[in-house]
Amino acid sequence: MVDKEPIQHEEGAPVKRDPGLHTEYRWYHSITGKVAIYLMLGVLIAYGVGAGAGVFEVNRISHDQWFKQAATNSQISSYIIRSIYTSVAVRSNAQGQVISIESERPFSDDETIIQTGFNPADMLMLVSTQTHNPTWLFSYDDKQGLIDTQTSQKIATVDDPLNRRVLQEYYRGFVIIGGKEYFVGSIPIVNLSGKVIGAIVSSIGERNTLFATHNLLLKNTFLMLILILGATVVVVNWLVRNLFRPVPRLVQAVSLIADEQTDQVTPFQDREDEIGELAKAIEKLRVAMVERGYLQRMQEMAQKMEYMAHHDALTLLPNRVAYRNSIDERLLKLSSEGASFNLVLVDLDNFKPVNDTYGHVVGDELLVECGKRLPALLSESDMAIRLGGDEFAILQQVNGDAISEAKMLAHKVLDTLGQPFTCGGYTFSISCSIGISCAPLHGSTREDLFTQADLALYASKNFGRNRFHFYSHGMTMNPSNNLLFNQEIEDGIRNNQFFLHYQKIIRLDNASIAGYEALVRWQHPIRGLLQPHHFISVSEDIGLITPLGEWLIKNACMDAVSWPEAKSVAVNVSPHQLRSPEILDIIRSALQQSGLPPARLEIEITGSEQLESSVILPILNAIQALGVGIVLDEFGTGFATLDYLIIFPFCHIKIARSLIDAIDRCEESRLLVAMLLHYARQRGIKITAKGVERRQQYELLAALGEGEITAQGYYFGKAVENACVATELAQERNEKKCNL
The missing domain is CATH 1.10.8.500 (HAMP domain in histidine kinase)
Structure with missing residues (x-):
């Protein structure tokens, strides 16, 4: 199940920006800039086309009006001239427009003035009065061209100032007179033979006056363009804010x-x-x-x-689980291909004095160093294993002669581990004892090979240590030193050599005691106090784990029934016990005899061995049906993978101490624990952190678990006998009363 975050619809919620993700664009590279540019270009093109068409049309209409007005003024001029000078004649085109005036004499000579009684200036004044614009009378000279009769100024066309012949015909257009430009209508005056003798020129206005409207239109057009561009900027800004802001x-x-x-x-x-x-x-x-x-x-x-399931957390060597898998594979290969191998058991001599003298930290360093030296002696097909405590094993692939190859390896191991060790600032020497069994020479099953190698190991220790022995027929052990003999463990159960210690489990939210885990101890008459790792695995190998487990469950229930009702007890059960059909009867009998409610009992199943769902799942479902809780112990190591939480009905998991040990020093371990906590909360599974020994671990777990988890470890207290449990619970009750 994935914890999906709810979809939110708050646009105004601030978003944390990562400076490394923000890219600075030039404004014209951004979408906003491009949209603005495209809109501006569109507006400019559209407006430019429209304005250009408008200006063109205005120019066309203006020129048409100018030409018509010039033609009209020319007609007025010709009419007045004919009225004054009755002897003149005119020539018109097909449209009736006068295109020339025929006169025998120029209008400005004295005889014409005497005959008509009109001075040219009076005639021009009369025409100007009618046209409301200046009018000129020009006389023609072959050398100088057209000359104003009043001011002696010359006239020239704007388009071609040097081409004087243009004005010798009917003309409408811009001319320059006296340094000013006028739009005029010019009618040539010719004599009877058709020679130009002058011209009557009537204006409709100066260029500046005529273009005033045109210029005003251009100005207004430019102002309108600026207004439209400004409006476009406003529209673009609005579009950007409302469309492109996201x-x-x-x-x-x-x-x-x-x-x-x-x-x-x-x-x-x-x-x-x-x-x-x-x-x-x-x-x-x-x-x-x-x-x-x-x-x-x-x-x-x-x-x-x-x-982690297949490797030792301290030395990083393959562990007992990997050993069992590997030896089973080699036995299968032995039966199918005849590939023989040797089992070499290595036990450190005088390891306990090192622990007692220099402390467990130095002892752990010694084990780590041994875990580095042993693999250096092996070939690729061999495997070095830590079985537990100071016991190691080597699986040696035989290429030729099993005995000679095992001897060679044993000498190397004795020599290597006999070299001085420097740990924790101390330098000291130890030795080791070695026992060897050869497959198939000494056996063809895992149990036989281990038993015989262990017998050979005992022989090495019995003969003074720092040596090796092969198994030989007839080897026996002194029962007082042989943990593998059935009778010794049976005697221990019968003689009450086994007893229980309880380690409390604390709720992190209020520091109250949630319950206890039952831990078995063996007060051996010869070896003294033995921890579970000394005898649990051996009990599994020799088939005595069932009676030992039955004793453990019954005694834990008998002790827990005297505790307050809110306190639970957790009992470790081996996968070997779950394969026994008696396990349900053992649990049911323990509950009935003790009177302990099923809800207060939890069965812890270690993940050190693989659980076959076809065999184990029905048993676990039956245990759950009794109302007993099922706990997956040491989750994160062994075979305890995430699949187990889906396949089996676990209601409670305990995180392995190897993960908790590094949680305050290793970010990776902290991430793993956080993910486990998150997953457990999603599945509604209780969770306990094992091996809490430092305040930093406690504080981190409290923060990660938000007070919803429990924890156990030396930080809260060591495992104690049941009598001390009663004292702890009484003290807790008194503290609660004081707080009330």
Whole structure:
């Protein structure tokens, strides 16, 4: 199950920006800039085309009006001239426009003035009065061209000032007179033979006056363009704010997802447009990345757990689980291919004095150093294993002669481990004892080979240590020193040599005692006080774990029934016991005889061995049906993987001490524990952290678990006898009364 974050629709919620993800664009590279540029270009093109067409049309209409007005003024001029000078004649074109005036004499000579009684100036004044514009009378000279009769100024066309012949015909257009430009209508005056003798020129106005309206139109057009561009800027800004404002946020959201920062919910999902669809798609991507990351972390955690399941946490050598798997594989290969191998058991001599003299820290360093030296002696096909405590094993693949190859390896081990060790600032020497069994020479089963190698190991110790022996027929052990003999363990149960200690389990939210875990001890008459790792595995190998487990369950229930009703007791049960059909009857009988409610009993199953679902699952379901809780112990090591939580009905898991030990020093361990806590909360599974020994661990667990988990370890107290449990519980009751 993946914990999906709820989709939020608050656009205003601030988003934490990562400076490394923010890219500075030049404004014209951004979407906003591009949209602004495209809109501006569109406006400019559209307006330019429209304005250009308007200016062109205004120019056309203006020129048409100018030409018509010039033609009209020319007609007025010709009419007045004919009225004054009755002897003149005119020539017109097909449209009736006068294109020339025929006169025998120029209008400005004295005889014409005398005959008509009109001075040219009076005639021009009369024409100007009628046309409301200046009028000129020009006389023609072959050398100088057209000359103003009044001011002696010359006239020239604007288009071609040097081409004087243009004005020798009917003309409408711009001319320069006296340094000023006029739009005029010019009618040539010719004599009877058709020679130009002058011209009457009437103006409709100066260029500046005529173009005033045109210029005003251009000015207004330019002002309108500025207003439209300003309006476009306002529209673009509005579009950017309302349409494109989410784009940078969404780009940042995708960038954060690409960098696997998936804690921010994608904004703008409530929009009912393409932006909203894009935001929803990005949110789906984010959720998928969360799920993928979660699954990837779980896969990595499973891989690490798989590694931890088969390796010793201290020396990193393969552990007893790996030993059993490997020896079973070699036995299978032996039966199918005839590939023989040797089992070499190595036990350190005088390891206990090292622990007692220098402390457990130095003892652990010694074991780690041994775990480094042994693999250096082996070939690729061999395996060095730590069985537990100061016991190691080597599985040696035989390539030729089993005896000679085992002897050679044994000499190397004795010599290597006999070299001085420097641990914790101390230098000292130890030795080792070695027992060897050869397959198939000395046996073809795991139990036989281990028993015979152990007998050979005992022989090495019995003969003075620092030596090796092969198993030989007839080897026996002194029963007082042989942990493998059935009778010795049976005598221990019968003679009350086994007893229980209880380690309290603390709730982190209020520091109250949730219950206790029952831990078995053996007060051996020869070896003294023995911890479980000295005899549990051996009991499993020789088939005595069932009676020992029955004793443990019954005594734990008898002790726990005297505790307050809220306190539970957890009892470790071996997978070997679960395979026994008697386990249900043992639990049921223990509950009935003690009177302990089933809900107060928890059965802890270690993950050190693989659980066959076809065999174990029905047993666990039956135990759960009794009302007894089922706990997966040492989760994170052995075979205890995430699949177990799905397959088997575990209601409670205990995180392995190897993970808790590094939680305050290793970020990776802290991440693994946090993921386990998160997963357990989602599944409704109780969780306990084992091996809490430092305040930093306690504080980290309290923060990660938000007070919802329990813990046990030396930080809260060592395991104590049942009499001390009663004292602890009484003290807790008194403290509660005082607080009330």
